[in-house]
Amino acid sequence: MDIKANLEQIKKSFPNPTCQLIAVSKTKPLADLQTAYAAGIRDFGENKVQEIQAKQPEMPADTRWHMIGHLQSNKIKYIAPFVHLIHGVDSFKLLLEIDKQGKKINRPIPVLLQIHIATEESKFGFDPSELEEMLNSIEFTNLTHVQVKGLMGMATFTEDQNQIRAEFRGLKQLFDEVKKKSLPHFVDLKELSMGMSGDYQIAQEEGSTLVRIGSAIFGSRNYPTP
Numbered sequence: 001m002d003i004k005a006n007l008e009q010i011k012k013s014f015p016n017p018t019c020q021l022i023a024v025s026k027t028k029p030l031a032d033l034q035t036a037y038a039a040g041i042r043d044f045g046e047n048k049v050q051e052i053q054a055k056q057p058e059m060p061a062d063t064r065w066h067m068i069g070h071l072q073s074n075k076i077k078y079i080a081p082f083v084h085l086i087h088g089v090d091s092f093k094l095l096l097e098i099d100k101q102g103k104k105i106n107r108p109i110p111v112l113l114q115i116h117i118a119t120e121e122s123k124f125g126f127d128p129s130e131l132e133e134m135l136n137s138i139e140f141t142n143l144t145h146v147q148v149k150g151l152m153g154m155a156t157f158t159e160d161q162n163q164i165r166a167e168f169r170g171l172k173q174l175f176d177e178v179k180k181k182s183l184p185h186f187v188d189l190k191e192l193s194m195g196m197s198g199d200y201q202i203a204q205e206e207g208s209t210l211v212r213i214g215s216a217i218f219g220s221r222n223y224p225t226p
């Protein structure tokens with residue numbers, strides 16, 4: 001795998017060159033992250049707390065760590081001090097727990113709310129009605145140590161490009177609608193995290209600001225990750 005060449009190739013293929021690239025390095029050895037870092041990458045995505053914990057001290061201090069997977073409440077405390085952005089916040093319970101951990105260390109923790117846009121039941125996230133309900137609740141308004149920076153979504157795993165596009169378009173519409181609402185000061189919707197190796201071009205055409213790309217940079221992963 002020529003990581004540097006892959007990165008150049010991918011950047012050249014961006015329909016929107018201002019879209020931010022997150023290199024998804026889950027399961028990959030430190031040497032691969034270092035190669036990507038040397039090629040200019042500062043944003044890395046991981047989906048296991050233990051793996052972030054192991055890699056973080058070994059990488060330069062200006063590395064930005066994105067937690068992109070399903071996060072368990074009891075593990076937030078391990079990444080709370082340094083995590084740059086938690087992408088997959090999919091319940092109020094988890095958001096509340098992140099707020100609690102942020103309070104303990106006096107650090108407002110940046111998060112994205114994950115929206116369920118795929119047809120697969122297996123994927124996590126709020127349905128639009130659940131999102132609406134949470135945003136309107138007093139409990140939500142009372143949070144103090146989270147910063148809600150945007151929304152995240154994953155399209156259905158399918159060959160059907162039209163379906164993928166429609167799902168991303170739906171998420172962008174929701175994003176624009178929510179932005180218009182009057183929301184607490186800690187909500188500032190700037191980022192729309194959508195698009196992976198197989199669909200980042202469609203995602204950018206539909207308004208993505210952050211793409212999470214793994215296998216197209218580092219090669220396929222040796223073992224499946226949840």
Ligand SMILES: *Cc1c(COP(=O)(O)O)cnc(C)c1O
Pocket residue numbers: 024026047068069154196197198212213214215216226
């Ligand atoms: C693994 C993963 C990615 C990257 O997937 P690729 O298809 O390898 O680019 C992106 N987002 C999430 C949430 C992931 O778990």
